[in-house]
Amino acid sequence: MSAHPRTLATPAGTLIIYSDRATACQVAGDRMGSAVREARAKRGRAVLGLATGSTPILVYKRLVEQVQAGELSLEATSTYNLDEYYPISPLDSHSYHAFMHQHLLEQIGLPPHQTHILDGTVPEAFVTAHCAEFERWIQADGGLDLQLLGIGRNGHIGFNEPMDLSVEQALKLPTRLMPLHPVTLADAAADFGGQPDLVPQRALTMGIATILAARSILILAFGAAKATAVAQAIEGPITASVPASLLQTVASRVTWLVDEAASAELNKC
């Protein structure tokens, strides 16, 4: 057995391989706490970019532990979530609003005006304005100090799905409404009682440009189902058809925390 964790320099950033996801999530939660402390020491406030899905649940558990133990204060801290289904009510248990309340916000007592999630109830004619405003809020807060990411089986980050665009075009993509990719819809169906028809077909997502502007990016991937996407993102060409490969353009700010299974395809691209 090889020793853990193993740290490697890759074209897409620092890669740290853990034997188990619980340890990786604990490290991710601790790094988020450190990012908050450092940003507050440096510029008086901290801004976290948050993610949903099964991957970050234990990360939030660790963050909650730090706050509840008095090790971490979230004073002068705000959060921005990566994405939300569209259309969806924040009261719908499948919404990412509900997810964040369940896994983080209820437990840490962050004032509601310091935690921001794209709104799945905005009238469609105002979606573009809402997304632009969301970006202005991030800018006004001084930009994201740390963006937490998962990766889809199809290589998506947020709901930036595989795209038929040049790299140059993809790197400029702002926060916007996107149709969901068939792989994403299939994976999301489990959360909707196994019924793909119930999954909203579209979502609001932070853009590629918005994500890549973060001062640091922590991307987590666990399990064999993510192995191909991880290998393509880290070792494959930079391409909009594997959105996570665009992280290679800001590699010095990216850290991957993965388990053995998710790293199994590396060195095969």
Ligand code: PGA
């Ligand atoms: P998961 O999703 O955490 O539920 O695997 C990650 C993603 O699609 O970004």
